Amino acid sequence: MEEGTAWDFYKTLVYLLKDRLNVGWARTNKQYKYERKQVYYFSMEFLIGKLLAYYLMNLGLTEIVTEGLGELGINLQDLIDEERDAGLGNGGLGRLAACFLDSMAYLQIPGHGNGIRYKYGLFEQKIEQGFQVEVPDHWLKNGYPWEIRKPDKAVIVKFKGHLRVEYDRDRMIFHHENYEPVLAVPYDIPIVAYGNSPNVNTLRLWGAEAVNEEFDLASFNQGEFAKALSNKSEIEAISYILYPQDTTLAGQELRLKQEYFFVAAGLGAIVRRYKKQGGPIECFSQKVSVHINDTHPAMCVPELMRLLMDEEGLAWDDAWNITVNTLSYTNHTLLPEALEKWPIDLMKCTLPRIYLIIEEINRRFEEMLVSKYPGEQKLKDNTIILRDGYVHMANLAVIGCHSVNGVAKLHTEIVKSQVFQGFNVIYPDKFNNKTNGVSHRRFLLHANPSLAGFITEAIGPKWIEDPGELHKLLELQNDAVFLHYLSKAKKQNKINFAGAVKAKFGLELDPSSIFDIQVKRFHAYKRQLLNVLKIMDLYNRLKEQPRLAMFPQTFVFAGKAAPGYYYAKTVIKLINTLAQKINNDPEVNQLIKVVFLENFNVTLAEKIYPVADISEQISTASKEASGTGNMKFMMNGAITLGTLDGATVEIRDAVGKENIFIFGLKAEQVIDYQNRGAYNSWEEYQANPRLKRVVDQLINNFFKDCGNEFRVLYDSLLTHNDEFFILKDFNSYVETAAQITGIYLDEQIWHKKALANIAQSGIFSSDRAIREYAGAIWQV
Numbered sequence: 001m002e003e004g005t006a007w008d009f010y011k012t013l014v015y016l017l018k019d020r021l022n023v024g025w026a027r028t029n030k031q032y033k034y035e036r037k038q039v040y041y042f043s044m045e046f047l048i049g050k051l052l053a054y055y056l057m058n059l060g061l062t063e064i065v066t067e068g069l070g071e072l073g074i075n076l077q078d079l080i081d082e083e084r085d086a087g088l089g090n091g092g093l094g095r096l097a098a099c100f101l102d103s104m105a106y107l108q109i110p111g112h113g114n115g116i117r118y119k120y121g122l123f124e125q126k127i128e129q130g131f132q133v134e135v136p137d138h139w140l141k142n143g144y145p146w147e148i149r150k151p152d153k154a155v156i157v158k159f160k161g162h163l164r165v166e167y168d169r170d171r172m173i174f175h176h177e178n179y180e181p182v183l184a185v186p187y188d189i190p191i192v193a194y195g196n197s198p199n200v201n202t203l204r205l206w207g208a209e210a211v212n213e214e215f216d217l218a219s220f221n222q223g224e225f226a227k228a229l230s231n232k233s234e235i236e237a238i239s240y241i242l243y244p245q246d247t248t249l250a251g252q253e254l255r256l257k258q259e260y261f262f263v264a265a266g267l268g269a270i271v272r273r274y275k276k277q278g279g280p281i282e283c284f285s286q287k288v289s290v291h292i293n294d295t296h297p298a299m300c301v302p303e304l305m306r307l308l309m310d311e312e313g314l315a316w317d318d319a320w321n322i323t324v325n326t327l328s329y330t331n332h333t334l335l336p337e338a339l340e341k342w343p344i345d346l347m348k349c350t351l352p353r354i355y356l357i358i359e360e361i362n363r364r365f366e367e368m369l370v371s372k373y374p375g376e377q378k379l380k381d382n383t384i385i386l387r388d389g390y391v392h393m394a395n396l397a398v399i400g401c402h403s404v405n406g407v408a409k410l411h412t413e414i415v416k417s418q419v420f421q422g423f424n425v426i427y428p429d430k431f432n433n434k435t436n437g438v439s440h441r442r443f444l445l446h447a448n449p450s451l452a453g454f455i456t457e458a459i460g461p462k463w464i465e466d467p468g469e470l471h472k473l474l475e476l477q478n479d480a481v482f483l484h485y486l487s488k489a490k491k492q493n494k495i496n497f498a499g500a501v502k503a504k505f506g507l508e509l510d511p512s513s514i515f516d517i518q519v520k521r522f523h524a525y526k527r528q529l530l531n532v533l534k535i536m537d538l539y540n541r542l543k544e545q546p547r548l549a550m551f552p553q554t555f556v557f558a559g560k561a562a563p564g565y566y567y568a569k570t571v572i573k574l575i576n577t578l579a580q581k582i583n584n585d586p587e588v589n590q591l592i593k594v595v596f597l598e599n600f601n602v603t604l605a606e607k608i609y610p611v612a613d614i615s616e617q618i619s620t621a622s623k624e625a626s627g628t629g630n631m632k633f634m635m636n637g638a639i640t641l642g643t644l645d646g647a648t649v650e651i652r653d654a655v656g657k658e659n660i661f662i663f664g665l666k667a668e669q670v671i672d673y674q675n676r677g678a679y680n681s682w683e684e685y686q687a688n689p690r691l692k693r694v695v696d697q698l699i700n701n702f703f704k705d706c707g708n709e710f711r712v713l714y715d716s717l718l719t720h721n722d723e724f725f726i727l728k729d730f731n732s733y734v735e736t737a738a739q740i741t742g743i744y745l746d747e748q749i750w751h752k753k754a755l756a757n758i759a760q761s762g763i764f765s766s767d768r769a770i771r772e773y774a775g776a777i778w779q780v
């Protein structure tokens, strides 16, 4: 105790907790083993964040642990802070996977996560002189006490080499020779649900290792250390880093290897486990569901075919039926540049057997098209897997899965009518919607204990297990005392947050100002730039009319940009430059402040959502598939200022139009403009002097010493005709923003709207989403 560091104490506490969990973990595994169908959620990303504080809460141990540690003179919060965020994801997609694991465990569904144990998570973001700087996230440096290495369950994954074909009467037998073997070693992480004697599910992450650990001793002895270790490091590179591209394709061979690596390891282990329990392989799909989160695990289609044919001896048609019935796929994006495709040559050489199977799937698919849709060239171009020298992964996924779902009603409609228009003709029954959800236990109960406490006092604790119960809050809409509690919780959160910002950045925030918040990955379609232009316009007006009647506002931003995404990084720099200018200008800084918080991750997210008054959800309509940040804000009583995009449409339907502030073009209008090529950003710019002024300020030395830094943004708006309709939506955005801040003057009305948002947020719990997946897609 005298020698121990906070890290030692943290680790010890986790080990103690794991000891306790093991009983429930073993019980859960046993219970799942015999009874029911297993679900495997395959995802390249799991953004699980920190576990200790959340698990203590779920287990009802926070109080006793606080007390026990207190007797030892240790502060629990200090140990909680020691944990590293498991940042194994980019943003929404990875966090969704984490929320789904949470809800599957809570709902006692035998749902297992399958992913990659990246040695380096998503980079850590630092801001230096206003610029984003990326620092590697070596989160495993001191070990990760939650994981359990299972070397006895390791699997060999084969790359490259060539195929030798042998004929056994009418059967072709493929021998994969001279391949490069990679050992996939599983590490299991417990997923602990909320409750009395909760189920403990498993997230299995695979790490890549050399099969033969005896490195090249001869070279080593001759002093050629690098050569001796080169094979080993080349192999370990497979699970080295998480690719930081959020929506655009990484073309690296390594990425292709990563995808096959965790697919082959995961499916190999699943088939092995299934057979060990003695089930006939013909019944596989009755006992196993494999879900693929976006197309990154789409190689499940050919890999399961390979296992069933080459290893289990099934004929093509039988293997195909099992494969399609086992697999289901979620589409996450409509951006054409984000639809994965791999060069055929690369796939052929890296994964020769997998490529052959894909070729055969494609051949049979084309054959079907010729017989059922003769002469329909457009349909063919829209749906075949192999085209223009590429393997189109989304097409492979749709053909090889029995279910294809979008992540919000609007998104699913656009998926059917645009991206997969052709497939919607061929397989209309495959398509369905499953609107995303978030863990209300993590993002409300755990992240916002003061609000959660008031809710429980008012309507009892049932909402924790059944978020639909939050509806009961509607009865309190005119209860002045309860509205006061809401306002008190928000105020206290803001005071604490302002204290933390002051301690970290030395910046003074006014907790009684309106907190207007946009936190999410930086991307052109998310339109952080629109928000910036709005703030610049507000600044201009304040400078002209210092007595402008307005309520003080604090604009908060956070989020990472992909390291190679110059435009997005420039927007980050712009925000920091604007923050400098505004925060240091005594003429305005009593009324407006701008703050950029570095390194947005789950831990920071949990601190930010609870302090928001306004939730900025301002993507170009039709571009954001669902969004989940919008749901987390809503649960915490923020009021949405947004476009009718993704799940924000459903938020509006739930709360009613008097409790949300909607502006801008609708999805169909955006699509129509695009189809007709009818938008001209120059006209918008010329027609609106306030708009023209802020756009000009990007390049006219309004920002001193910035030279041509923001020219790229100016050009995107005017030279490149404003692909994301920022200028088009500017007017209705600033008007609607003025309306929403106007409402804040009357606290009673404001908190009544906030209450309506909290009360209607139950449907956006991932419990609801998982129940829908379980019933309609996985049949568990």
Ligand SMILES: *Cc1c(COP(=O)(O)O)cnc(C)c1O
Pocket: 090, 091, 092, 095, 519, 520, 521, 600, 601, 602, 605, 626, 627, 628, 629, 630, 632
């Ligand atoms: C919820 C969440 C996101 C997704 O936010 P959107 O606003 O839906 O893009 C991204 N990152 C983290 C850390 C999150 O918690």
